[in-house]
Amino acid sequence: xxxxxxxxxxxxxxxxxxxxxxxxxxxxxxxxxxxxxxxxxxxxxxxxxxxxxxxxxxxxxxxxxxxxxxxxxxxxxxxxxxxxxxxxxxxxxxxxxxxxxxxxxxxxxxxxxxxxxxxxxxxxxxxxxxxxxxxxxxxxxxxxxxxxxxxxxxxxxxxxxxxxxxxxxxxxxxxxxxxxxxxxxxxxxxxxxxxxxxxxxxxxxxxxxxxxxxxxxxxxxxxxxxxxxxxxx
Amino acid sequence: xxxxxxxxxxxxxxxxxxxxxxxxxxxxxxxxxxxxxxxxxxxxxxxxxxxxxxxxxxxxxxxxxxxxxxxxxxxxxxxxxxxxxxxxxxxxxxxxxxxxxxxxxxxxxxxxxxxxxxxxxxxxxxxxxxxxxxxxxxxxxxxxxxxxxxxxxxxxxxxxxxxxxxxxxxxxxxxxxxxxxxxxxxxxxxxxxxxxxxxxxxxxxxxxxxxxxxxxxxxxxxxxxxxxxxxxxxxxxxxxxxxxxxxxx
Numbered sequence: 001x002x003x004x005x006x007x008x009x010x011x012x013x014x015x016x017x018x019x020x021x022x023x024x025x026x027x028x029x030x031x032x033x034x035x036x037x038x039x040x041x042x043x044x045x046x047x048x049x050x051x052x053x054x055x056x057x058x059x060x061x062x063x064x065x066x067x068x069x070x071x072x073x074x075x076x077x078x079x080x081x082x083x084x085x086x087x088x089x090x091x092x093x094x095x096x097x098x099x100x101x102x103x104x105x106x107x108x109x110x111x112x113x114x115x116x117x118x119x120x121x122x123x124x125x126x127x128x129x130x131x132x133x134x135x136x137x138x139x140x141x142x143x144x145x146x147x148x149x150x151x152x153x154x155x156x157x158x159x160x161x162x163x164x165x166x167x168x169x170x171x172x173x174x175x176x177x178x179x180x181x182x183x184x185x186x187x188x189x190x191x192x193x194x195x196x197x198x199x200x201x202x203x204x205x206x207x208x209x210x211x212x213x214x215x216x217x218x219x220x221x222x223x224x225x226x227x228x229x230x231x232x233x
Numbered sequence: 234x235x236x237x238x239x240x241x242x243x244x245x246x247x248x249x250x251x252x253x254x255x256x257x258x259x260x261x262x263x264x265x266x267x268x269x270x271x272x273x274x275x276x277x278x279x280x281x282x283x284x285x286x287x288x289x290x291x292x293x294x295x296x297x298x299x300x301x302x303x304x305x306x307x308x309x310x311x312x313x314x315x316x317x318x319x320x321x322x323x324x325x326x327x328x329x330x331x332x333x334x335x336x337x338x339x340x341x342x343x344x345x346x347x348x349x350x351x352x353x354x355x356x357x358x359x360x361x362x363x364x365x366x367x368x369x370x371x372x373x374x375x376x377x378x379x380x381x382x383x384x385x386x387x388x389x390x391x392x393x394x395x396x397x398x399x400x401x402x403x404x405x406x407x408x409x410x411x412x413x414x415x416x417x418x419x420x421x422x423x424x425x426x427x428x429x430x431x432x433x434x435x436x437x438x439x440x441x442x443x444x445x446x447x448x449x450x451x452x453x454x455x456x457x458x459x460x461x462x463x464x465x466x467x468x469x470x471x472x473x474x475x476x477x478x479x480x481x482x
Binding site: 065077087129136 | 293294300301310318348349
């Protein structure tokens, strides 16, 4: 059973105290390999007979299309962007994650509120304000953090190419996108490391090949999942 | 950025109107707007739920009934944030008069009526500059329902609070939900420095009161040369006062 606990005041409309499922957040910066790890982990767990749902940013039917559209024009200021993502997060929580937890499934969240907060903090938003807003989020059973440094990270980006937002294009004034990426990612990684310590996350070294990263993640999450009621399987 | 500090130095003036639909607040703001323009003041008008970036998402959410109390609250905050960043703050920095049809108090009232934590909503909007003048146009519940019913073909799902499950019946739900909002507004008037205007009195008398309240804020506000004001607006307060004295309204 998962105790329903929120970071701040409980939001309206959620009346359960306990949920049979498990909520596991996989955190990590852009391009670190979260989605690949989650996809492998999902297959692995499903093969074992667990019900698994994954949910990633911008996939909310309410907000997803709106964010994508707004990001094209690079018109978003940090506060609006953050509130867009907060809406997206909440919509996915109510629509996807919560029902899955009620149904006794494993929810693999591809990023949680922490990435959203880190992005806004490096863009100058107040940490206190962000913690107040994201008080609506349910405390996950476990957070696994894929840790990497900017120098190793950038090597994975080279082939797929650089992204405006991942390189802090909206707030930095670096001449090259490479410099922007390095500055922005270093800042973001620093924020995430602070959070990892503060919230006591399980930290996985994400510099190695994907098989190694997956194995570390698997070892980290299995105790959480194996504690679930057997009839959930 | 989100700090509560640096609002004090803003040279502009922020005037906001609040009230439930049918209270006449938009009409009053419009009349104020015309008067200020006729006097040569530079004004910026902003309206609730109108950000070009966010509006479409809110619309889709309403049309497909995708919104719940929390997502309703968050998406409206996103809309407001976008307008604050692109419209309201720059205009206040430029030292002009900003006229807002609905402000943060709309969210405070509606979201609380939907059961969202009051403290949380106030924190959510802490990036909003406090207004220099906030006017609440108060109408009793029965009167506002009569006005809306007269003006609309039908009451909308979210304005009736149908997402709250208060009643299966649209009319009944609307009455219950608007009643809750009125209670929230009443409490807000005590909590904040909001001036209550009796919207049951004549339109012209209300406007005279509004202009009286606004006038002290106009000191130091930049004015355009009157020659640049469209002639059809060069009427001013005098004619309105005359018409009030003449007993119209």
